[in-house]
Amino acid sequence: GERTVHMSKSSRKLHKKKEKIARAQLAEKEAGLKAKLEEQMAAEEYADALATLADLVEDKSYDADLMYDGALAYFMLGDYERATKWVDMVMDTAPYHIPARILLARLCILNEREEGALALSEALLAADREKLSEEQAQDLNDILEYYYRCEPERIRADYPHIAEFVAGAPEQKEATAAP
Numbered sequence: 687g688e689r690t691v692h693m694s695k696s697s698r699k700l701h702k703k704k705e706k707i708a709r710a711q712l713a714e715k716e717a718g719l720k721a722k723l724e725e726q727m728a729a730e731e732y733a734d735a736l737a738t739l740a741d742l743v744e745d746k747s748y749d750a751d752l753m754y755d756g757a758l759a760y761f762m763l764g765d766y767e768r769a770t771k772w773v774d775m776v777m778d779t780a781p782y783h784i785p786a787r788i789l790l791a792r793l794c795i796l797n798e799r800e801e802g803a804l805a806l807s808e809a810l811l812a813a814d815r816e817k818l819s820e821e822q823a824q825d826l827n828d829i830l831e832y833y834y835r836c837e838p839e840r841i842r843a844d845y846p847h848i849a850e851f852v853a854g855a856p857e858q859k860e861a862t863a864a865p
Contacts, residue, residue, distance in 0.1 A: 712745060719745075723755060732759040750780035757789055766796055784814060788826055795829065804833060804845055811847035827852060 719742050726735035739756050742748050757772035770793050776786040787810050794803035807830055818826065834841045834852040842849040 716742065716745060720752070723752070727755055727759070730762070732762045735759045736763075750776050750783050750786070753779070754783060754786050754789070757786065761789060761793070766793060769793060770797075782814065784810065784817060784822055788822060788829070791826075791829055800833070803829070804841075804848065808845045808847050811851050815847070815851065823851075 719738055723735055723738045723742070726732075726738060735755060736759050739748075739752060739759070742752060753772055753776045757769050757776060760766075760769035760772060769789070773786050773790045773793065776783050777790070780786070787806060791803040791806045791810075794800070794806065807826060810826070830848050830852050834849060838849070841852075
């Protein structure tokens with residue numbers, strides 16, 4: 687009986703060691719795939735990025751930022767239906783994910799749901815304006831400026847944060863300051 691217990695402990699130690707090695711190998715593989723995905727997204731190689739993302743998902747290695755990369759890749763490839771599904775997955779796991787919210791506003795506009803895009807943008811600006819990066823702010827301004835230009839009174843009345851954001855954008859101030 688004593689010998690069996692000893693072998694059992696030995697067996698457990700060996701099993702734990704193998705599990706630790708397997709976890710380390712998976713983490714290394716995941717890090718390599720994430721780096722590859724980042725490079726592909728930066729190089730605008732969206733179809734390749736989706737293949738890399740599929741490898742990550744297969745290994746159950748994904749988070750909100752990776753799902754956003756999938757949404758953006760599908761968007762850039764013109765597959766708006768899949769882009770919407772991936773944005774929905776991001777929003778399910780990270781409802782305040784700023785890039786996903788901006789992409790969702792773009793998708794709303796493409797689907798002729800301008801009011802949805804405006805409402806989403808208004809909520810984003812009301813809650814998280816200070817969290818926007820310069821690039822995100824410019825992207826959002828590019829989306830919203832048209833609506834403000836076309837219907838400034840309605841936007842000021844119904845979407846005050848959008849009005850303040852667009853009217854306060856540096857490009858707008860410079861344009862109105864120039865003779």
